[in-house]
Amino acid sequence: MxxxxxxxxxxxxxxxxxxxxxxxxPCTAMRAAMAEAEVGDDVYGEDPLVNRLESSLAERLGKEAAVFVPSGTQSNLLGMLAHCGRGEEVIAGESYHVIRYEAAGASVLGGVALQALPVAQDGGLDPSAIASAVKEEDIHHPISRLLSLENTNYGRAVPLARINAGVEAGRALGLSTHLDGARFFNAITALGCSERELAAPFDTVSVCLSKGLGAPVGSVLLGPVDLMTKARRMRKMLGGGMRQAGILAAAGLFALERNVAxxxxxxxxxxxxxxxxxxxxxxxxxxxxxxxxxxxxxxxxxxxxxxxxxxxxxxxxxxxxxxxxxxxxxxxxxxxxxxxxxxxxxxxx
Incomplete structure (x- = not known):
């Protein structure tokens, strides 16, 4: 089941x-923040609280830009589609959400192959397995493009040393990197590291606001400006463009300011x-x-x-x-x- x-x-x-x-x-105070939110049309880039949410979280994690989206599934999907074209490949853990619980959206909607690797006891991937999974240049194979890691995984906060070793193995063979950080703040709480330390190894990071942080809706995808521009276009194509979304961004800001500690x-x-x-x-x-x-x-x-x-x-x-x-x-x-x-x-x- x-x-x-x-x-x-x-x-x-x-x-x-x-x-x-x-x-x-949402608690009473969060509902009040939502009710009092100043709003604008986010598709036009005019919602002040969405803009504040994106810019403030990007600053906290040390990334150039961010895109607010309705769900973590869409955030991960946009990340994969921003990195990968049709016929290219994402390498990830077989129990990670992007493979097991997100309806193979990257394959169905983006023509992106998903390569599943065994997950170690600590929730990470073995660097040698990552290296072995990268395909050689051959017309018979998809093009290995992206390494997608997850933290936490089934509640396990993957140690920074494991994360960094996996990223280094992927980068040595030309992979870009993405982090499914649905429970990003649970991970840093358990690891005792900073937000920037966990985010730094990755080109893109997905952070969920509606799990332990208690917001009712929303995730944020973060990364370089060029990839976030692509992700924003993809968000529109997927129907994820929202209008007066400041009502939701207000909840996300409240959660980030009050519910992390x-x-x-x-x-x-x-x-x-x-x-x-x-x-x-x-x-x-x-x-x-x-x-x-x-x-x-x-x-x-x-x-x-x-x-x-x-x-x-x-x-x-x-x-x-x-x-x-x-x-x-x-x-x-x-x-x-x-x-x-x-x-x-x-x-x-």
Whole structure:
């Protein structure tokens, strides 16, 4: 079953939605910022808050320019299409979103080949595998053009040394580089590095605003002016040009200004949840940044969590649980109590 399963199995009001950090809702202050936003027509380049969002995030990450888009899928797609022409190739990890969860858009819409590589335990790619994947100049092969990495990957913050080694291997063979940084700020929080340090190795970077940062909509693609000009044209072709988008940009600015530092709370709660589950001994547990993965042992029915108002992904074989800003202390305590009850039911069976 997909990790993006619905709430259809819920038996009542949802107390804690752990399916993803995409389920966060704008807080009252963010809604006020959206309601008061000064707007203009962004397709004409006249929306002041969109312009501010793009320029301020580009400055923070050390990039020349940026393009605000509706989704992370579109941001990654625009990045790949800006780098690659038809018959060219993107090299990426087989579990990375650009290959597994974005409907092969680069292939379907851009005629771009996707080459999948094994992903290491730390979420990175082996430099030798990257080098081996680059095609020699031959009419029988696509032209290897772009290396696309991901950070975080299944919650794992890929170390800078691994990132840099992969980028160096790709660049030595003429590849451009892209980072799917959907959870970019979770990565820098876990790695203890600066925004510029994580962004620096890459020509283009995609950053999502609607996951842990809590904005309702939007991602930003960043990179050099020439590639962002191409991406903006592609955005128009894909129907991603938005008009008075300052209402959405206001949420993104609010999130960037107020919600980055608090990501440590999500990571700490994920760590605490993992420790609690290990103590209950109901299955193997792994945890990274704001994500916890539990593979229930026979006799543990996680479907029963719905009766306690807790929504999770279906085990496949692991159940992914994501901590986020809408899981406060009360909701978190409820989650721990619900797992205590599930564990007790196993013991009574």
């Amino acid at each position: 997909s990790q993006y399963s619905s709430l259809s199995n819920s038996l009542g009001p949802v107390v804690a939605d752990l399916r993803s950090d995409t389920v966060t809702k 608090r990501l440590t709370e999500d990571h700490q709660r994920a760590d605490a949840l993992a420790a609690h589950l290990r103590a209950l001994d109901i299955g193997p547990v792994t945890q990274a940044t704001n994500m916890v993965f539990l593979t229930p042992v026979p006799g543990v029915d996680l479907g029963g969590l719905a009766a306690y108002g807790i929504a999770t992904s279906a085990p496949d074989p692991a159940c992914r649980m994501v901590l986020h800003r809408d899981i406060d202390e009360a909701a978190f305590a409820h989650v721990l109590s619900a797992f205590d009850a599930i564990a007790a039911q196993r013991g009574a069976a």
